[in-house]
Each structure stands twice: as C-alpha cells, then as structure tokens.
Amino acid sequence: MLVFGDRGFPLILFPTTKGRYHQNKDFGLIDSVKWFIDEGLVKIYCPDTLDHRTWYDKGISPADRARNYSWYDKMLLNELAPWAIHETGVGKVAVAGCSFGGYHAANFALKHPEKVAHLFTMGGAFDIKMFTDGFYNDDIFYNNPVDYLPGDNKSELWQMNIILGTSEHDICKDYNIQLSNILAQKNINHWLDIRPNANHDWPIWKEMFPHYLSTIK
Template sequence: MIEKYHRWYSPNLNLHVEMLVFGDRGFPVILFPTTKGRYHQNKDFGLIDSVKWFVEQGLVKIYCPDTLDDRTWYDKGIHPADRARNYSWYDKMLLHELAPWAMHETGIGKVAVAGCSFGGYHAANFAFKHPEKVAHLFTMGGAFDIKMFTDGFYNDDIFYNNPVDYLPGSNAGDLWNINIVLGTSEHDICKDYNIQLSNILNKKGIKHWLDIRPNASHDWPIWKEMFPHYLSTIK
C-alpha cells in the first residue's frame, strides 16, 4: 500500500500541518483521528489496514490530517471564544487547502469525509457546512454537539460549528445529495448523539443510514468492521 507523508505551512492556521496519504488514485477520503489524535493515529490503530483492499485496488485515496483539538475545543487554557475562532480557522484550512488538494490529485470534484469518535464530529461538521464539496459522510461512534466544550459560552462561531444547532435551519440543496452513514453501536457512549442527529435528518427528509450495531461498544474493533462496509457504498 502506497503511503506518503506531507507537511505544509497553512496560511489559514499560521502553522504547519502534518498528514499521511494512502494510495495513488481513487475517490478522495478525508479521514480524521479521534480526540487529540495525530495524523498517524488511524494507521497506528489499524483502521487503514481494515480498508487496505480498497486502497490497493485504486478505489479510494485516503488523506489523514492532524486536527487542532488541543488548540480548539479541548484547550481549557483559553476562552471558549478563542477555541471556536481557532476551529473556524481549521475549517477554512480544510475548505481552502486540503479539500481542493485532494480533489485536484484525484481529479474528482467532491470528497468523502469520515472519522471515529470526535473524528466523526470533524467529518460531519465539514459535510454539513460545505455540502457542495462532499459526496459521502461516514461517522463511526461520532458525537456532534460541541456545547459541552464551551463552558456555557455561546456565539456565532460556536453556532456555525455545531451541526445540531445550524443543520435544522440549513436549506443548502446539496445536503440532500450526500450519502450519509451514521455508525454507532448498542453500547456506544455516543449512541444518543447519533440518534439525535438522525432525528434532525429525518425531519428534513434527508436520506441516511443510522447503523446501530449490536453487542459492541465505543472502540476500534467495531469501527474497523464499519469502515470497509461504508467505503463499499461509494459509487
């Protein structure tokens, strides 16, 4: 399996970003790590190996970037307004740097976004904020409400990065064109977040698959079963 390391200076973040890329062709998939995970986490925990066949067959090319969790929602040393502002800059990096890069390299006009646990939040937020850029959304054990990280503070940056708040009022037509899979499990600590998001999508008439797996918890073994299944839905 072809693997490449990239490091570049992001003008939107004013710092360097690191990333691993797997494969040389196929549908571009931006895959986020879990809470405070680094760009190599999905490789280290075997999630990339679980979809090795798709990569080697040239069906997908997977981009694994760093997040800024330790400078955004998880940074208790700064004001919640600064956490939200920093996250808005991260979103701009994804929109103006990483997504265009992936689309240019693969020659495909949209991306898929995916992630486990808090990586599911990053994926969902990008998909619902920028549905014109996204063809597929796959979350595994995701959580989608970041108000738990804002210490009761609320402003527009928080609203527009919190899917359960802005999605009900969004009428962006491309929302109805995304292939959405919300993966969770019977004993997942984030199951209720997935049910809540599914209810929002149902009220808007947005087709999606709420996949609740039996006899599993919030952990890598079930995510490694889910991810190849979900990638198989890419047309």
C-alpha cells in the same frame, strides 16, 4: 498528514480526540480498508486536528477555542479539500472519522455539502456545546451541526450519502440518534447504523469502515 493510495475517490479521514495524523494507521483502521486502497478505489488523506488548541484547550477562552476551530475549518475548505480534488480529479471528497473524528467529518460535510459526496461517522458526537462552558457565539453556532443543520437548506444535503455508525453500548449512541432525527425531520436520506453487542472502540469501527466504503459509487 499521511496519504494512502495513488488514485480513487478522495477521502479525508480524521483521528479521534487529540489524536495525531498517524493514529488511524497505528490503530489498524487503514489496514481494514487496504483492499480499497490497493485496488485504486480510494485515496485516503489523514490530517492532524487542532483539538489541543480548540475545543479541548481549557487554557484559553471558549471564544478563542471556537475562533481557532473556524480557522481549522477554513484550512480544510480552502486547502485540503481542493488539493484532494485536484490530485484525484474527482469533483467532491468523502469525509470520515471515529469518535471525535466523526464530529470533524460531520461538521465539514454538513457545513460545506457542496464539497462532500459521502459522510461516514463511527461513534461520533455532534454537539460541541459540551466544550464551551456555557459561552455561545456565531463561531460556535456555525461549527455545531445540531444547531445549524435544522435551518440549512443547501440542496447538496439531499444528494449526500450519509452513514451514522454507532453501536448498542456506544457512549455516543444518543448523539447519533439526535442527528439522525434532525436529518429525518428534513427528509434527508441517511442510514443510522446501530450495531449490536459492541462498544465505543476500534474493533467495531474497523468492521464499519470497509462496509461504508463499499457504498461509494
């Protein structure tokens, strides 16, 4: 894990598909919010994911992929989020990510809204069933936001600042519209931000991220 900043609102920032903990630095996403870090407004935690041992591991069964992911989720819930809260003295975290990092962020926030004050996704996709070869069990259900969210009534969902960032030519735009519709049906306030004339790529994400951080209060 890389950590940027020494104080401010704690934000967990996930990498894209099979990306490593240093990816968001390498592709300039951290530089795009340098002002917020230097001003002490945010402290950003960039963890690894376990994509290569979970949803993208075709060498193990879908049940094992889902079980491994549930363990990863427990690490975030019981280790990383509490540590970020402890270090900063802030009561909740923010979570964010681009592309598949948006899935990690959305799943953690919507599954554990008592821990999360802000959710920012950029080009995310939120239906994990595309990785499970038709198999389905509780581990998949409880890590698939479009499945569990309709029946989830935790009061903190209505208190969260939620931004779903996508773009006109984003390959994941329909996933964002789908999740936005579920949130709207539950009267959960959020912003579906569809940027014109942009693709599923880092340039638009680097425009979105500082804009979204500016909404943290």
